[in-house]
Amino acid sequence: MASTSRGDALALPRVHCPDHPDAILVEDYRAGDMICxxxxxxxGDRVIDVGSEWRTFSNEKALKDPSRVGDAQNPxxxxxxxxxxxxxxxxxxSFDEFGNSKYQNRRTMSSSDRAMLNAFKEISxxxxxxxxxxxxxxxxNNLFKQVYEQKSxxxxxxxxxxxxxLYIACRQEGVPRTFKEICAVSRISKKEIGRCFKLILKxxxxxxxLITTGDFMSRFCSNxxxxxxxxxxxxxxxxxxxELDLVPGRSPISVAAAAIYMASxxxxxxxxxxxxxDIAGVADVTIRQSYRLIxxxxxxxxxxxxxxDTPVDKLPQL
Amino acid sequence: xxRSRSCQVMEERMLEMFxxxxxxxxxxxxxxxxxxxPESGQEDxxxxxxxxxxxxxxxxxxxxxxxxxxxxxxxAEVSGTSSLQQxxxxxxxSDAPGTSAIPLIRQQQIIPRIRNVNSSVKLGCRLDxxxxxxxxxxxxxxxxxxxxxxxxxxxxxxxxYSSGRVICSGARSEEESRTAARRFAYxxxxxxxxxxxxxxxxxxxxxxxxxxxxxxxxxxxxxPQHCSYDxxxxxxxxxxxxxxxxxxxxxxxxMAFLGAKSTAEIYSAxxxxxxxxxxxxxxxxxxxxxxTSLKEIKHK
Numbered sequence: 001m002a003s004t005s006r007g008d009a010l011a012l013p014r015v016h017c018p019d020h021p022d023a024i025l026v027e028d029y030r031a032g033d034m035i036c037x038x039x040x041x042x043x044g045d046r047v048i049d050v051g052s053e054w055r056t057f058s059n060e061k062a063l064k065d066p067s068r069v070g071d072a073q074n075p076x077x078x079x080x081x082x083x084x085x086x087x088x089x090x091x092x093x094s095f096d097e098f099g100n101s102k103y104q105n106r107r108t109m110s111s112s113d114r115a116m117l118n119a120f121k122e123i124s125x126x127x128x129x130x131x132x133x134x135x136x137x138x139x140x141n142n143l144f145k146q147v148y149e150q151k152s153x154x155x156x157x158x159x160x161x162x163x164x165x166l167y168i169a170c171r172q173e174g175v176p177r178t179f180k181e182i183c184a185v186s187r188i189s190k191k192e193i194g195r196c197f198k199l200i201l202k203x204x205x206x207x208x209x210l211i212t213t214g215d216f217m218s219r220f221c222s223n224x225x226x227x228x229x230x231x232x233x234x235x236x237x238x239x240x241x242x243e244l245d246l247v248p249g250r251s252p253i254s255v256a257a258a259a260i261y262m263a264s265x266x267x268x269x270x271x272x273x274x275x276x277x278d279i280a281g282v283a284d285v286t287i288r289q290s291y292r293l294i295x296x297x298x299x300x301x302x303x304x305x306x307x308x309d310t311p312v313d314k315l316p317q318l
Numbered sequence: 319x320x321r322s323r324s325c326q327v328m329e330e331r332m333l334e335m336f337x338x339x340x341x342x343x344x345x346x347x348x349x350x351x352x353x354x355x356p357e358s359g360q361e362d363x364x365x366x367x368x369x370x371x372x373x374x375x376x377x378x379x380x381x382x383x384x385x386x387x388x389x390x391x392x393x394a395e396v397s398g399t400s401s402l403q404q405x406x407x408x409x410x411x412s413d414a415p416g417t418s419a420i421p422l423i424r425q426q427q428i429i430p431r432i433r434n435v436n437s438s439v440k441l442g443c444r445l446d447x448x449x450x451x452x453x454x455x456x457x458x459x460x461x462x463x464x465x466x467x468x469x470x471x472x473x474x475x476x477x478x479y480s481s482g483r484v485i486c487s488g489a490r491s492e493e494e495s496r497t498a499a500r501r502f503a504y505x506x507x508x509x510x511x512x513x514x515x516x517x518x519x520x521x522x523x524x525x526x527x528x529x530x531x532x533x534x535x536x537x538x539x540x541x542p543q544h545c546s547y548d549x550x551x552x553x554x555x556x557x558x559x560x561x562x563x564x565x566x567x568x569x570x571x572x573m574a575f576l577g578a579k580s581t582a583e584i585y586s587a588x589x590x591x592x593x594x595x596x597x598x599x600x601x602x603x604x605x606x607x608x609x610t611s612l613k614e615i616k617h618k
Contacts, residue, residue: 178550179550179551194550194551197548197551198546207542207543210535210538210539210547211549211550245600248533248569248570248600249534249553249568249569249570250549251549251550251553252549253549253550
């Protein structure tokens with residue numbers, strides 16, 4: 001008749017229709033039945049309903065989610081959430097004569113993962129500062145978990161590893177952040193993050209794609225408040241400059257900054273080198289250097305449909 | 319006065335000769351050159367002989383590798399000049415003059431300049447660093463267990479340890495490093511310490527050389543497992559394709575070779591890398607053609 005499979009702690013007892021053992025049973029929530037679709041036999045009854053007990057309206061920031069019986073954390077990341085802990089008591093009996101609570105066992109919840117939990121919290125804080133989406137945070141958490149379990153970077157500060165994981169996750173998702181941007185939200189120096197970055201790549205045996213100028217354009221331009229036209233022009237200029245090999249050996253960020261400068265100077269929204277340097281994390285002398293390299297061929301670099309506020313020959317020459 | 323001075327000088331010389339003959343007399347290589355010009359790369363021992371033949375062959379392949387040839391190993395069709403043929407057939411003898419031993423690619427352009435040679439030698443006795451520090455010029459004795467001594471003639475620095483180990487750095491060639499190490503040992507001998515000159519070993523040779531402008535981005539894309547390039551962190555690319563060595567390649571063609579154990583290794587590294595880099599040559603944005611795999615060139 002009904003055959004139960006043992007050894008599955010969380011699974012409901014599996015039932016099969018006796019005539020059609022291969023048929024996948026259909027659950028009827030309202031009646032609590034499991035029905036065989038072939039012959040209509042009710043195979044299991046009084047099946048436990050795992051849905052919500054009462055209706056909850058979507059209120060994401062609700063403190064208490066009544067349908068949950070446990071924490072909503074991802075159990076995979078923390079190594080299983082099946083621990084039992086003693087909570088703080090509420091009645092008078094839970095306090096001894098001095099006023100201290102008995103059963104102070106709350107601390108040793110998951111001692112081996114305490115560092116990892118701290119790091120996840122730190123990652124979440126950092127990512128929140130630069131408004132990174134959930135997928136990047138998840139990827140960072142995964143990377144950190146892999147690195148942490150490997151123990152090859154054990155001596156390094158967890159914050160440094162977390163920052164480097166964040167950097168790698170951004171790169172892997174195709175939206176790289178510069179080291180300086182990660183530095184701004186982390187307490188670790190750029191040097192240390194760079195070192196951890198290289199070590200992690202080696203430990204996990206992955207590699208990342210090279211950064212290109214276009215990766216940063218939208219962010220820098222919107223931070224500067226430049227209109228879409230200028231942003232598109234700057235992207236075009238930077239890409240053309242790299243194609244024509246006018247800027248050999250220059251960091252893509254410097255080239256992007258110079259391109260933004262050129263595009264903004266040619267439009268109505270002019271930005272100074274200092275402003276662009278502040279946003280991009282590039283020194284203004286560096287922008288000047290890269291600008292000098294692309295200036296001679298400025299006419300070719302602009303997109304054909306660009307509306308010049310300042311014509312090409314009137315662009316500032318530094 | 320002058321006479322006693324010259325007597326002193328004579329005694330010095332004899333002492334030095336005594337030192338060289340009896341103390342610093344480790345296994346000399348069979349045909350060790352005395353003071354060669356550093357650029358003319360003399361590979362004189364038997365192993366390096368074999369390698370120069372290989373290297374010669376690879377150089378021939380380099381020439382035939384005008385980047386449109388599909389099989390560089392079919393080098394027989396090279397329309398060689400006389401010097402090439404010399405390279406191809408001539409058995410490289412150890413006493414041959416330097417020029418014919420060097421592959422063409424090096425003769426033409428790419429000559430490494432050795433910047434630093436580090437070596438170590440064991441003096442075979444424990445040293446009292448305090449005593450040395452008090453009785454010698456030009457020493458620094460800050461850290462316990464390590465003394466820093468400098469000499470002027472080959473301008474080098476030695477780190478001397480109380481165990482009797484001396485690490486000599488700053489020399490410009492392997493020979494110079496050996497001379498410098500011997501000078502340091504000799505200085506300590508003059509103080510009366512029972513030194514000998516054991517296990518002299520070149521630990522590290524660092525050289526730079528200048529080649530053609532290279533597109534680092536394409537190089538990273540082609541060999542991601544060997545290259546490490548982060549323009550945000552450092553403007554050079556770390557190429558770790560050759561075991562035991564790291565090569566820093568810059569966009570303008572400068573290269574720095576780190577981690578080599580001898581000059582010969584540097585030369586062979588150049589001969590391995592340059593043909594590969596020539597495929598990523600920067601020529602105003604033109605894309606380059608078929609590239610021979612690094613493996614083919616390495617395991618010839």
